[in-house]
Amino acid sequence: MIVRSNVNKYYAGPKALFDSDYIPPHILYRKKEENSLFSILNDSISDEFNLNIIYQGINGIGKKVIVNKVLNDLLNQNKDFVKINKICVDCKKKTPEELIFLLLTKINGLSNLNFDVRYVLNSEISHLWNMFKFICSKNDSHLFFIFNNIEYLEPEIFKKFLQFGKESNITLISTVNKIIQPGTMELFSEFDFKKKLNFYNYQELYSILKQRVLLSFSHEIDRNLIRYITDLICEQYVPVPGKGIEILRDLYPILKNKNTLGNFEVLDICQNEFDSFQISDEFSMINYLSEEDILTVIFLDNFSNYFTSKNKYYISIKELHELYEISCENLEYEKNINEFCKIIEELMNIGVIKPSKRTIHKNCTHESFNGVNYDSFFILMNPKQIKVIIDAIFSQC
Secondary structure, eight states, X not given: OBOOOOOXXXXXXXXXXXXXXXXXXXXXXXXXXXXXXXXXXXXXXXXXXXXXXXXXXXXXXXXXXXXXXXXHHHHHHHTTTSOEEEEEEEOTTOOHXXXXXXXXXXXXXXXXXXOOGGGGTTOOHHHHHHHHHHXXXXXXXXXXXXXXXXXXXXXXXXXXXXXXXXXXXXXXXXXXXXXXXXXXXXXXXXXXXXXXXXXXXXXXXXXXXXXXXXXXXXXXXXXXXXXXXXXXXXXXXXXXXXXXXXXXXXXXXXXXTTOOOOHHHHHHHHHTTSSSOOSOOHHHHHHHHHTSOXXXXXXXXXXXXXXXXXTOSEEEHHHHHHHHHHHHHHHXXXXXXXXXXXXXXXXXXXXXXXXXXXXXXXXXXXXXXXXXXXXXXXXXXXXHHHHHHHHHHHHHO
């Protein structure tokens, strides 16, 4: 898995994976969004007006990293001219009382009031709210509130923050993953600037994960592993970097020690990151193969041996065809291209292999394989699991 040792000038260490607030040196494929947010916020500081801003997109798509990057750039640019402070809170699984108390604690740390927040620890929400407004009024800096996961807040509660932001020296930037509360959609009209982040394509996601790997490890990591993780995410989830970072966190202890990691181990680790890994279970697989002819079983046995011995994640259409020809020769069967294509189609349908998103029809170089529109496939089912099933079928013969 480790190709070679290399000095990496971009190395940031494990914080690039494990620090949820880590900001890469460059945010890939979001320059337009980054520039537009920086421009509108910089104008608001210069002209002293406040904004309500919201970013929408599925969890892990990169909303928070854009906001943090832009705010850090603003702080650095204006630190000698304007006093700016940012306060970040996660609204997930917090009651309104807990959220306001958290805000009080953070704002109090920025002021000179030296107010003991323990005195309002068990206060009712009306008292907490009044205290929150009072402390904000005593603040002499431009405040940026970043509310993440606002879908977990009651719309009525959040509307109070939106209205208060307009009346005070506060810019409110919110992120939302999905609409949970029916009334949340109605709040969108209250925002001055709304942006929904679109999904990445395969190549963009691969580049982002490759960048994060370069930042996390001082030695080089097999690029095929990064491509494999990218393919898994595109197949099993949606193309967002957050899911890839979760997988890399699980792989980190092994990759850090430069251990050789088998593809079957990677599959086991990756399966744990998906709620429903779309492959057939062993029982269904046995039933399927028990109804197939011996050629399919022999082909699948050669297929599992290929991945186990070579420790790969991908197999080309040419290599699949070679395995088919070997299987035919073992059984002294006549080779048939239509039969080969049928076997490949069945393997895709039951979830043993899937075509890589980086090899679509227009890139296919093997025109002789009619109906097979991909050059490269990645294994989805653990080769050891396939081997166990094959042995179980042979034992019944």
